Amino acid sequence: MLMNGEQYIESLRKLNTRVYMFGEKIDNWIDHPIIRPSINCVAATYELAHDPEYADLMTAKSNLTGETVNRFSHLHQSTEDLKKKVKMQRLLGQKTASCFQRCVGMDAFNATFSTTYEVDKKYGTNYHENFTNFLKFVQKNDLIVDGAMTDPKGDRGRSPSQQDDKDLFVRIVERREDGIVVRGAKAHQTGSINSHWHIIMPTMAMREEDSDYAVAFACPSDVEGMYMIYGRQSCDTRKLEPNADMDLGNAKFGGQEALVVFDDVFIPNDMIFLAGEHEFAGMLVERFAGYHRQSYGGCKVGVGDVLIGAAALAAEYNGAEKASHIKDKLIEMTHLNETLYCCGIACSTEGWKTPAGNYQIDLLLANVCKQNITRFPYEIVRLAEDIAGGLMVTMPSAIDFESDLEVGRNGETIGEICNKYFAASPKCTTIERMRVLRFIENLCLGASAVGYRTESMHGAGSPQAQRIMIARQGNIQGKKELAKELAGINK
């Protein structure tokens, strides 16, 4: 059963998720103006699945059940599936210009599926069956599941078990016959509040002494002992302003991050996917990160599409669209954005089949993809700000544009004065011009800059993490041999 957007939103109302913001418990977080745009984003992943135009991208036939499922819950069965994933993400980026939050779950599904298979093979555990059953349940109910990896980490110079405060990485504090009790927190959790369930994974490769930290499992959002503290974003409270619209830039959609706390949460045996097999923590992390670095080659490209469009629109509304330097900057933005897309597509089509049967992306190229993501969106933003002009950050508030307060010698209102002096091309109204500038502001330094810039930098691992992987995967030794052969160095 594929939910639509409305059904998804209603389904959230049944959850007793504990959410805190600005020092208070938010009971109706579903309709909270700061949170709602991020829920709308997730809803779009449901809604588009019902649009026949996008059915091929948005849905897939489950290899587990044979049913049609939302692609976000799908195990990739081919490199074609991997490419469609990226295209679906670009589509959603185009439709929301935001982080739609459902990728972490998809990436967690695929990484956990193949890793648990290999753990079981070595240890005779039944994590793979646990996980497969869980995923069938997810697919059947069309649930959204947060994939949680990043621990707070404390002192970066020490391993989990060496921390003064042992809780700075999620860990098993008690092993019972019927399950485990876990404690700790996951930071920067994108979409955690909007999810029905969560898959928790370790955050790095572990050694034996850190075995209690090598833990993966699933739990519902309102499991006892779990709660979330909302992270604040640039310009977040603009959403609380009366009749907030234009000044939001993107009034409908947005992103969300939270700290998710596990305050001695009990996890029953059938929801456990790793519990101490420390040498598999690294595989799970690497596979998840690989998928997630691929993801950015789709979603951020989609957001980039919208920003390029907005910059082109701003140029037109400013009356400058024919200047050769403007055209050239739009070309450069397009060039950079499509280069990112190339990386997303390439690491997909070069994917490979895991022993468990689903498809994994090419690790080298996925890391190259993400590394570029930590650079090009910043340059795209810079060019957008160049094209937009300074008015983007110096224009009065939306309230001024609508104000009836008389200020001029002839009784002109603030609104009239604003509309008079910020008029530009006859192709648009002043308000339309302002709207597109606010939209660009939102992506460049407002709430959506969190998703388009900072998340591009640190999501799925900070830049240096990719460089380490590129070094490992780059086969420098083989390249040296090529050079030796041609340079006539025979050893």
Added chain:
Amino acid sequence: MLMNGEQYIESLRKLNTRVYMFGEKIDNWIDHPIIRPSINCVAATYELAHDPEYADLMTAKSNLTGETVNRFSHLHQSTEDLKKKVKMQRLLGQKTASCFQRCVGMDAFNATFSTTYEVDKKYGTNYHENFTNFLKFVQKNDLIVDGAMTDPKGDRGRSPSQQDDKDLFVRIVERREDGIVVRGAKAHQTGSINSHWHIIMPTMAMREEDSDYAVAFACPSDVEGMYMIYGRQSCDTRKLEPNADMDLGNAKFGGQEALVVFDDVFIPNDMIFLAGEHEFAGMLVERFAGYHRQSYGGCKVGVGDVLIGAAALAAEYNGAEKASHIKDKLIEMTHLNETLYCCGIACSTEGWKTPAGNYQIDLLLANVCKQNITRFPYEIVRLAEDIAGGLMVTMPSAIDFESDLEVGRNGETIGEICNKYFAASPKCTTIERMRVLRFIENLCLGASAVGYRTESMHGAGSPQAQRIMIARQGNIQGKKELAKELAGINK
């Protein structure tokens, strides 16, 4: 008489400046939380002038009166003065991490002084005397004067007189025996509200048919018919939150822009510096822009210093300061920042004496300076975001960190949980770590990003404006001759 910061602030209270924000008239704008940080910034230019350590940079001996004046009111008497200007600006950038708003006036003084001299020489007008008297008055009273150049401009494809709405550039609507009446507006006016007086200049070279637009003059902030509409910035309303401090990043200082409207303002003859001599509009613009492009090689470098320091601090507080890639990124930030400084210094030391006697910067190098300013701060910001980590945009609000609301099984409060899970290096408290991250957020995508990023892009002219000047000043023809000589092409 050199005012101190407190005296400056008190002096503002005597003005009846009309200010509108969010659709309302702000009577006590001096103590308004959104405006006050920008006033504090200006106050710093007064306060530091009393610090003996900085006297050499902050003050100068007036060539007009022989008195010690704030360097911001000084006519540059040498290339040494030009260099000190840049160093003063770097100092103030370091002390405020904001735009301190007083440079436009200084740059307007110097450009108007030399241009009026040349207008008078040609036309026998007495603008130079008018201006010199005005500047003596400014120096004597240690006033801050806004230098206003940028008109709204309307349709970019048409000249001022071709616009449907003739008011889209400031113009003379009436010439009387005792003065002129002007109408129009100036957009993006940095520091306009915090200024005692204003110098208005044309925004571009003009042709004969635009003579009414070739107008320059001075007027006080509360002259009849003038009013200002405040521009909103990213995260502006955080300043309105109760006990706002940490979440502001930089609680004390900030910048300000406004739309300044001239609603038929009368300007008496002795305050007029240009009134129709259209062929001098270009000279005034070029000289002002030249000075102002130099300015950015000081002020933004100072802000860059603080951002580099903040990134280094964040690395230390994260426990990552010894990683070689972190060190290398700090080196790169320093390298870029000092390259900007080199440009600011070079265009100063290569300055030249105008016929009027004050010193003008080297035009080619000043444009090169500003062009780099439209690029490097963006890369410095990108690297700062890289070093800071994602927590900068996902951490809960300051209110959460101080909240007593109990949420944990053992009665832990939200504040305790936040402090527990966001702890990192033992070298700092969690709050100190959060403070530096919020500070970086402020400069990278908060209110100060308006000054550090967008203003770097568009202030003193957008990037393309510099490229046009570089093309004009680059002497391509001479360079071709050099190549011909060496390539043996003899024509």
Added chain:
Amino acid sequence: MLMNGEQYIESLRKLNTRVYMFGEKIDNWIDHPIIRPSINCVAATYELAHDPEYADLMTAKSNLTGETVNRFSHLHQSTEDLKKKVKMQRLLGQKTASCFQRCVGMDAFNATFSTTYEVDKKYGTNYHENFTNFLKFVQKNDLIVDGAMTDPKGDRGRSPSQQDDKDLFVRIVERREDGIVVRGAKAHQTGSINSHWHIIMPTMAMREEDSDYAVAFACPSDVEGMYMIYGRQSCDTRKLEPNADMDLGNAKFGGQEALVVFDDVFIPNDMIFLAGEHEFAGMLVERFAGYHRQSYGGCKVGVGDVLIGAAALAAEYNGAEKASHIKDKLIEMTHLNETLYCCGIACSTEGWKTPAGNYQIDLLLANVCKQNITRFPYEIVRLAEDIAGGLMVTMPSAIDFESDLEVGRNGETIGEICNKYFAASPKCTTIERMRVLRFIENLCLGASAVGYRTESMHGAGSPQAQRIMIARQGNIQGKKELAKELAGINK
């Protein structure tokens, strides 16, 4: 029948190709030291086709004959074929570190095949059959065919028929019953001398008045009236030095360009593929250029692999391989190189089936690919020069290293002194260190820099050509609509 390298070289001896170099006719150009390395490169495309390890990449089953053919003569039957093309090119780049010259033919085959189909469909001509028969002949005899596009062009401001000298673009000067006579020249012809046959194509979209220039055909290298003037490369005459080896850097392989002159060459009807249908010139150019821009995402990546390996080897031989900045530069080189590969792969896997049945690459992504090729190899070269150190360009000649001339107080020879003072890491001999440095010199500023740098810049079209295509293909209008929707601008 697949020739091997030796058979290919022998097959050239049967041709009476007219070649001029340094003002002289070169009769035995096959064994000429300046030309031979480029022949060896082509030979590698034959030789590797016999290596079972590479059979899947190097060969394919012809859709025309069902026989196994060298992939360079293959019509791409799927996106998989397009990807294999890129991988074959990367392989050959790795094995030769040079331009192996056979791609232009392959790209010409595929572009001509699909374009002639569409011409015939419109005009009822039989170009497609002509071409198909020709290609069968090529496949059957495993011939190498030069694909020639770039005319000398004369005054860039005028169309072909507007030139003072009408021959500056290849054109039909006579139409006979049995064929046509063509005159003109093609410049920069890579591999022209080493080819058995040539396919000539127009160089740009044409208008009606340029119909005589809208001509495509095939002819053998030694057709009457055709001759070639060899282009000189950096360091070309090092190949003429006695016992030339080390100073060549890459002693075995190299590239080749020539001016190919058509001095009234008769082309029989069955070798004509276009003869006046001017509106199809643009399609042929665009398709050929598209394939060829894809090609660079393979071949230059392969060369990049070797250069990265050589830089790593130089670092090791210098004793600096453990420095973190060296490691980081190698990572950056790898990152850039793999980004190029991503583009090559992506435009392949996103290819589409033409009406004629073969597969064409994605045009937008192929142009993005080539645009990056005009940038990244230059940065890879810069980093290689950084790692190599200055000795690369200051070391004495190979003759010095082997000289027995006594120069030292104790009878040390020049050779001994060179070997003594240029010794570094104990991991290698001095000569090995020198060899790798000369190899890098060759790619960075020697003969191979022509292929790795300048050809990356201008081959398959100069950078601006790609930008024009990116503008056309980037769907800015669609992107504007996305932005309007989200910014709430409803028109």
Added chain:
Amino acid sequence: MLMNGEQYIESLRKLNTRVYMFGEKIDNWIDHPIIRPSINCVAATYELAHDPEYADLMTAKSNLTGETVNRFSHLHQSTEDLKKKVKMQRLLGQKTASCFQRCVGMDAFNATFSTTYEVDKKYGTNYHENFTNFLKFVQKNDLIVDGAMTDPKGDRGRSPSQQDDKDLFVRIVERREDGIVVRGAKAHQTGSINSHWHIIMPTMAMREEDSDYAVAFACPSDVEGMYMIYGRQSCDTRKLEPNADMDLGNAKFGGQEALVVFDDVFIPNDMIFLAGEHEFAGMLVERFAGYHRQSYGGCKVGVGDVLIGAAALAAEYNGAEKASHIKDKLIEMTHLNETLYCCGIACSTEGWKTPAGNYQIDLLLANVCKQNITRFPYEIVRLAEDIAGGLMVTMPSAIDFESDLEVGRNGETIGEICNKYFAASPKCTTIERMRVLRFIENLCLGASAVGYRTESMHGAGSPQAQRIMIARQGNIQGKKELAKELAGINK
């Protein structure tokens, strides 16, 4: 007495300098076609000193003798002198488009002058007097002196005294009453053969065990036991071709590097400037390197000027000079080049007076200057190659352009065919077009690329050396304090 160019060349004939090239002793190296262009370059430093137009830049009044001396032999007496040094270097770069080799001596003079002063002050040695006398002799005779720093260095992981072969750094092998005997070599010695004398300096900071390596002294080029082995450059042997002209690009000027061997050379006491005071080796290196990093902000900018001019000329000759992308690339080249100049000027004007009385540049800014030099010339080259077009590396040889060999049906010669098909804009002859392309080739990948690219990378220290200095000089601690103050972190 200021020699002119001719006198300088004649003065070289009196030297018995031992020079080896291609395994042979070159007796008349002064007229050797490969070496002569580099001698012409040095001669230009003499010749221009007699041009009244440049007297202010090219000469100075000696503080030692009161006489007018060539600025290359001058001790900088002010920051104005430091700026004039940079301007002189830019001028010479413009006039030669090559490395004119005389800067190392000038930089060695100034560094040795101030360092010996401080050594003497601590140890009561008389190195400063030795050096001052030597410099008077140099000034009086207008000599050119090579400043030699870079040792071969052997295994980069070991200090001088730890090397297996102790000679891999220049060292004292014997201390006599009347002087010392030194052994070793200096690599990459720019202009060594063209110099009358040499100043030898240590290559890095030394520890006590390396005291024998902490040695500085002067000796004539033909001192007994000293000889030089010439380094080969890209395209060097083109200079040996008959009537070589066009294919050289720059027929008159060029650069030179050699290995200089000290085969037990005796140095009398009065020519010793350091002999074991190991802790001053670092100061001498740092000061010399500082001056030399400043130098590049002059000389390479001058070469850049010519390359920009050549690219503009190529665009004009190609008929493409009006394309907006061409104009924009020329602007970018100019912008980058002037940014380098800003750095050269800024580190000069921010110089400081040493205890010995001469002026030293600002160390941080000089390192920033050189760091940019390791980047921007490469981008300028890339843009020049873009503008020039591929013909630069595919055109036939000059011999072909002049060949009378008939090849055409109507008796056209090779020369006529070349001139016909490579014609472009009517503004120039084909040969003029070819000349400018060959000139660009020379700077981008021919012999002059050694000076413009590789020397920009490694001369005066490789990029990482500057980064280490930037880290040391960047005052990160002070910047952290600025951030703490503003972020409200009070420790």
